[in-house]
Amino acid sequence: EAGVTQFPSHSVIEKGQTVTLRCDPISGHDNLYWYRRVMGKEIKFLLHFVKESKQDESGMPNNRFLAERTGGTYSTLKVQPAELEDSGVYFCASSPASQGNIQYFGAGTRLSVL
Amino acid sequence: QKEVEQNSGPLSVPEGAIASLNCTYSDRGSQSFFWYRQYSGKSPELIMFIYSNGDKEDGRFTAQLNKASQYVSLLIRDSQPSDSATYLCAVNTGGFKTIFGAGTRLFVKA
Numbered sequence: 120e121a122g123v124t125q126f127p128s129h130s131v132i133e134k135g136q137t138v139t140l141r142c143d144p145i146s147g148h149d150n151l152y153w154y155r156r157v158m159g160k161e162i163k164f165l166l167h168f169v170k171e172s173k174q175d176e177s178g179m180p181n182n183r184f185l186a187e188r189t190g191g192t193y194s195t196l197k198v199q200p201a202e203l204e205d206s207g208v209y210f211c212a213s214s215p216a217s218q219g220n221i222q223y224f225g226a227g228t229r230l231s232v233l
Numbered sequence: 234q235k236e237v238e239q240n241s242g243p244l245s246v247p248e249g250a251i252a253s254l255n256c257t258y259s260d261r262g263s264q265s266f267f268w269y270r271q272y273s274g275k276s277p278e279l280i281m282f283i284y285s286n287g288d289k290e291d292g293r294f295t296a297q298l299n300k301a302s303q304y305v306s307l308l309i310r311d312s313q314p315s316d317s318a319t320y321l322c323a324v325n326t327g328g329f330k331t332i333f334g335a336g337t338r339l340f341v342k343a
Contacts, residue, residue: 123276152331177330224269
């Protein structure tokens with residue numbers, strides 16, 4: 120069974136540009152989460168999808184961040200326009216409907232905004 | 234005060250010893266508690282979860298929870314060099330939003 124996959128593994132962009140991160144959850148997992156870890160800090164929750172619906176987006180830092188999960192399968196996280204403080208590692212996780220707390224993480228996308 | 238606090242380490246133990254990792258949390262309503270292991274550049278991997286006060290054992294790992302003291306710990310028996318990693322304590326206060334600590338780096342010396 121394939122795990123949570125994220126693409127790209129690393130992205131380097133300039134301030135003001137747009138970047139889109141993709142997450143493919145484990146097949147059949149209804150719950151999908153985005154997290155972010157900035158340098159030296161803890162992993163912070165961004166938002167949670169149940170299928171295609173946003174269940175909790177309380178962690179989204181501002182309106183430059185847009186997450187979608189059309190069709191309830193893969194998800195994208197777009198940052199537009201990117202700022203220097205957006206640099207960090209963006210993790211995606213998924214969990215089945217029956218065990219929502221048991222989250223399986225992807226390897227993350229390292230975003231560097233220059 | 235951070236919501237989930239861990240000593241950043243590094244914690245260094247000799248091979249074969251018991252490694253003890255500790256974590257405190259601020260929200261008394263927290264319901265679920267997790268330990269993740271993360272190797273450098275890799276994804277966090279769930280190794281233990283505990284919901285009730287007391288101990289939970291799985292192989293060489295034991296998670297301990299004391300809700301009155303708002304304290305959760307992870308013991309690793311017979312530590313191996315392959316256990317060297319960052320250990321993340323995580324807490325869920327209801328729903329599926331998970332709060333992470335900054336992690337403790339563990340080094341197991343051969």
